Amino acid sequence: MAANELKKLNRRELLELLIGEMRENDRREAEIARLNGKIEELKAELENVHINIENSGSLAEASLKLDGVFTAADEAVKRYTAEIKNRYVEAMVRLSRDYISLLNDKTACSFTRLTEKLKSGVPLSQDEFERLVLMPLRQEYKNGCSALAEEAKELLNMPGEKTE
Numbered sequence: 684m685a686a687n688e689l690k691k692l693n694r695r696e697l698l699e700l701l702i703g704e705m706r707e708n709d710r711r712e713a714e715i716a717r718l719n720g721k722i723e724e725l726k727a728e729l730e731n732v733h734i735n736i737e738n739s740g741s742l743a744e745a746s747l748k749l750d751g752v753f754t755a756a757d758e759a760v761k762r763y764t765a766e767i768k769n770r771y772v773e774a775m776v777r778l779s780r781d782y783i784s785l786l787n788d789k790t791a792c793s794f795t796r797l798t799e800k801l802k803s804g805v806p807l808s809q810d811e812f813e814r815l816v817l818m819p820l821r822q823e824y825k826n827g828c829s830a831l832a833e834e835a836k837e838l839l840n841m842p843g844e845k846t847e
Contacts, residue, residue, distance in 0.1 A: 782830075785823075 692700065 689697070
């Protein structure tokens with residue numbers, strides 16, 4: 684407004700004009716404060732970018748160090764797996780020896796009965812031979828194989844191993 688126009692206004696109109704200008708001034712100050720806050724955020728973001736650029740070399744070094752850690756962990760897993768497999772093979776060998784020993788004992792027992800029967804002078808028919816010798820041996824073989832298979836399954840359920 685021009686100075687002449689302001690001179691024509693009364694006090695009330697001048698106060699209203701002054702209040703309006705003060706409100707506009709407050710609004711602009713709030714907008715300036717908001718923009719200053721945004722400028723600070725952008726400065727902080729820019730600083731982070733600079734830090735990231737400066738640290739990229741040390742990040743590459745850290746990555747190489749982590750790679751060494753992962754390589755060592757991989758080697759430890761391989762050693763652990765090999766140890767578990769060795770224990771499994773040893774257990775299977777022990778299990779097989781025990782089963783063969785058991786089967787030999789049962790066979791010896793069956794042949795002892797057969798020998799006693801034959802020494803008694805009683806002729807042995809094929810059915811009796813089947814019943815006294817072959818059937819017990821077959822049954823013992825099935826029982827032993829089932830037990831061996833169950834123990835093998837238990838051994839196969841070791842940590843880190845899959846059963847098929």
